[in-house]
Amino acid sequence: MKHTIKTGLRAGLKNWSTLLCFEILYKIIGVSLMGNITEGLLNAILKTGNVAFISQENIGSVISRPLTIVILLGGLIIFTYYVYFEIAALLICCEAGWRGEHLTVWALWKQAFLRSLRVFHYKNLPVVLALLPVIGLSVFPLTNSLLKGFRIPEFIMDFIQNNFLMLTVFVLVLTLLNVLLFFTLFSFPAVILKGDHFIGSWRQNARLMKKKKWKTALWLLACILAFLLVAFIGFVMMVLILWGVCRLEAFPAGEKSLFEFYYLKWSAMGAVALSMLGSVALSSTVITLYHDDQGDIQPQPQKKKPTVKSVLRRTVAIAATLAMLAVYSETELGGNIVYPTDGKTEIVAHRAGAVFAPENTLAALREAVAAGADMAEIDVQQTRDGALVILHDANLKRTTGLDANIWEVDEKTVRDLDAGTSFSSEFRGEPVPTLMEMLEASQNRIQLMIELKSTGHEHGLVEKTVEQIRSVHMEQSCIIASMDQELLKESKKLAPEIRTVYITALLYSDLYDLDYADGYSVETTSLTSVMLIQAHLEGKKVYAWTANKEKNIKKILRIGADGLVTDNPELARYYQDSVGENMLLQLLTDMLYGSS
Template sequence: MLKPLVRAGLGAGLKSWPAVLLFEITYKIAGYFLFLNLWELLRSAMLRALGVSVIGQQNIGLVFRDPMCVLLLLCAFLLLAFYVYLEVTALVLYCEEGWQGRSISVWRLWRRAFSRSLALFHLRNLPVVLALVPVIGLSALPLANGFVGKVQIPEFIFDYIKGAPALFAVFLAVMAGLNVLLFFYLFAFPGVILEGGRYRGALRESGRLLKGRKIKTALALLVCMLAFLLVALLLSACMILLLWLWSKWGAAPDGGRGLFTFHYLKLSAMGGVLLGVLGPVSLFSAVLSLYHHYRGDVRPEPVPAKRSLKFGLPGVLSVAAALILLGIFSETELGGSPYAVPQAGTVVVSHRAGAAFAPENTLAALEWSIREGVGMAEIDVQQTRDGRLIVLHDTDFQRVAGLNQKVWETDYATVRTLDAGSHFSAEFAGERIPTLDEMLEAAKGKIELMIELKATGHETDLVPRTIERIQAAGMEEQCVIASMDPDLLRQSKELAPRINTVYITVMAFSERYDLPYVDGYSVETGFLTAELVATLQTDGKKVYAWTANSDASMLKIIRMGTDGLVTDNPPLAEFFLNVTDRNYFLDSLTDLLYPAADRK
């Protein structure tokens, strides 16, 4: 069964490839402008409704308590859901036309997808339609090529989940369950979209079709997708070979290396967009082929194409338009081109003083950062019951020292007896929880400090005492005071205008970010956008992004030209800062194809 299925699936997916390519590119462009303008309107309306200048995590609860804001968010989510299903519907319709052996134009695909998507939002379908939107975004299956298909769990949340084995096991179980659920819904989509059914009935039909065939079906889908990837790999190899032969045709001084590199970069960018489009197409082509096979449907015989200039010209124009638009689109941010040109001066900030290489928020971690030449270290400051300023992130000592007791309920004498190093490794056994004074002394003249003040509601004169210690150390120019509580930053700026302040926030939504008591913003990487960076820097504010530990998040931050990158892994961040524009695969490939002897 697999060989005919693969042939039928690939054939259906490639039947009118210019049409689906044009659809996907125009779909992305339309979505970008639609949601960009929608976001501007939504943000302005919510700020006016709440009467605030900035919406961040400290006041996000106001949004969900205001009826107008809730209504606006609901309308925005409905529009987002329609946008998601517009793409899914188009892919199902496109693959069905291919399975039937018919061609389809991009205009007809748009019209049919739009009308069928509206029909999905029947009252009986609505709960399932809305519930599936986040599932589609988080799925491991390539169901969508739009920005919803690239939804990711914020890195700081994912790092927290990974750090707790039991929680991580639950997370994996939930994700597996969501993908299994989506597997069943894959075979419900044709019944709902093509036949105008309801999800409840379509899901029952999906269960009937897959009865006794679940594993076989999953393997068949996997084989089809692997076949698609194999074809893509072979085509890439052919492209490389042809480019190499063409570059050798002339007598360039470098043996053709420069010509090869230029065209390889252009074609690989176009190929990346094409793969992103045809990946979901290959999946839905396989699903439609299996769907019809399980129903016992007979695929119509292909109708011979009429060969004449009249009938051939639209096809030629469609291919030309698709390739031209593909070339233009691949050079944009939407097509995967870097967000912005990397800017010099991005400082690496060691999260919790250097948490990946020594116990977090300890002198050992800070000393490691100093030895490595890191530009800045971020530390967390809290108050004990007797008012001492200690460096600790959590509100209790359980995770780092094994004492299940709140910081504000503990005297400093007890804190001094705790071992904050053994949980990291035996090498750091006996490492103590330091005071702010100890960290300032160790850092003076060696590394800048971003001092995050943790607002627990139990502190007493936290800001004045912190500023007093900074001033006593003579480090006003070497320290930055940061916090998630804007009131602490306001106090800091009033007491010590010379000390810069940074507002740490998961998100920051505003029309203006020029708060007089905030000198910079530190934004969670997942919510960082090129627009936000440009707006903040135009307002004279520094921009930091936290906490970036993956390759993708570091590259995103660097390419957006932020002022600082907060990470647990400074060496990796420094590496990417130095090689952002390098393509190691291309370097290795050209070294292989153009030996040094050819370039003399």
């Protein structure tokens, strides 16, 4: 055990400055390069598909074109190489450390470039492509690249979590994927360092690990826990050192402010370094266990007498790496996020606010107003007799218990239903409201984003909606939204004074200039800063949905979208009001200096 720990530490730490320097350059160059390549490929798809934009409505027809398929495959190959280039570099550097060899940044780039090409052997490529989503969803930090940020869209996860069977299947699949990657981890050194093929090396390693799988799994777990422990100890030491330095340097009145300044600077650098070193720790463990399983004898390090020149060169390299880390940590790539200060992001209560009251009800609307939401999003559908009621699903069963489609029942039947009990007995008897009731309840209190649901059974849906909005003189405080572009075109033709918003899970364009849409509402995953800038240049607004978790809420606020659609407007408002605050720093200053 002692030998394995010592070997693993040498593998990971021998070239630590080289690895940090590589990771910073890799991210800066890679993100810029991948961003430009992605934009170029998407623009090429727009041209080959002869479309102005790509959305959920036309994505099927666009990607079915042969030339588009070729472009997408080319993009996939480039992204795959980008991911495996980093994995190759990590393993090469840790292999050099295991051998006791020093590796320069240039040598690392050169070797990674050449050896990462091995994954594209025709025997490896199917496995390599299949492993991409597995690596993105796994618990193993194999890469610190863009793939690490891969997340399943929140609305899909919400759907899965609300269905016990689907959640069970999802957990099982995720567990199986991590098990699969665990057995594949030790194939990476064989493929990248020795030029083997994945299938053959996987079988060989499976045989070698047959009696060691639990031991190997425990070693990996120990590596993760040890890394977390070291990170925690390092954090505590940093806080104590900064506290001590501030006591020596500052006047008592400015000591707290100086501590906060130093903490923000050094914690940013530490967070970036830890993020990168997590992948290094895993790679060094994999290399060490791989050689142990193969029965390889570790070369004894050659002891060279340090010269003034070598010490000076090493010192300059380390200083340059730390300087790059300091500069990088001050950028958004390094996690130093600057939020817009204009405060224009409106909080939109999804389905009128579906966390504290039954969705799409007057009770939910009242909660949204009380929570300080700027706008409530509601869903409008038509009954058999043409009445406009507020309902999301085409079927009434989930919210009211009646297993019938909305176009099969009349208004009276809908009005007699209970839309509150399924949420909570506290709301027993809460009815399905009409659009007019929602308009009257929101008047002079909150704006409405009225989503028109297209079922294929509507008749006069847009005309009746516009008529009711005009009847209460709410043209300026209502937005008509829909996933159906034809409904938006009709709305803009009938009532050009009423704003329209196109709702889509996926959206890409180079202009964002739809003449029948005054704005776009996109799923948070597809929201980008470039989209926002280009839409604003066309005078359009951008809303993002449905953000109920901290990560997605903060993404929308960071980018500065015009609207944040959420089931929980109180939580969104909390994060909006606390933008720029650091809760951990507040806790530390309270502990060290007392609350003020």
